Amino acid sequence: MMEVTLTCSECGSGVHVLPSTEAKIAKCDVCEKETPVHFSEEHETGILKQCPCCERKDFYSQKDFNRKIGVALFIVAAILSIWTYGISFLVLYAMDLILFRKLSQIAICYKCNTIFRNVSNIKEIYGFNHEMNDRIVYSDHDFNGKQLEHH
Numbered sequence: 001m002m003e004v005t006l007t008c009s010e011c012g013s014g015v016h017v018l019p020s021t022e023a024k025i026a027k028c029d030v031c032e033k034e035t036p037v038h039f040s041e042e043h044e045t046g047i048l049k050q051c052p053c054c055e056r057k058d059f060y061s062q063k064d065f066n067r068k069i070g071v072a073l074f075i076v077a078a079i080l081s082i083w084t085y086g087i088s089f090l091v092l093y094a095m096d097l098i099l100f101r102k103l104s105q106i107a108i109c110y111k112c113n114t115i116f117r118n119v120s121n122i123k124e125i126y127g128f129n130h131e132m133n134d135r136i137v138y139s140d141h142d143f144n145g146k147q148l149e150h151h
């Protein structure tokens with residue numbers, strides 16, 4: 001099932017919601033602020049065409065990579081390399097290949113930064129586009145789900 005993580009507009013914490021046409025609000029666990037959500041039957045089947053929070057249709061995809069874990073692993077490898085003559089870096093590199101290359105792709109809404117996991121049409125969603133991001137964030141442009149292409 002698709003998992004939705006929206007950012008609380010009040011305190012900035014992540015609010016997890018599972019798509020359901022019955023869910024009308026997502027409540028923040030931290031500050032109890034309620035954010036209206038609009039789920040459709042499409043969302044219930046894992047298809048992402050429209051953002052349930054801001055109702056925009058522009059998303060980008062990226063790897064579900066946890067930066068903090070990556071940095072922590074790097075520090076551990078750096079410390080261990082003193083005794084292992086750098087072998088720990090090779091291990092880290094191998095782990096990176098095995099673990100992180102396999103990480104699933106997530107989709108993110110340009111407008112409200114809501115994160116979507118287990119999206120069934122993830123292959124239709126392009127990677128991050130700077131120009132689209134700038135125009136959506138700074139000039140409130142709506143691409144309406146059309147990917148900006150350069151010719």
Ligand SMILES: [Zn+2]
Pocket residue numbers: 008009010011012013028029030031032033
């Ligand atoms: Zn909150």
Ligand SMILES: [Zn+2]
Pocket residue numbers: 051052053054055056109110111112113114
């Ligand atoms: Zn959105």
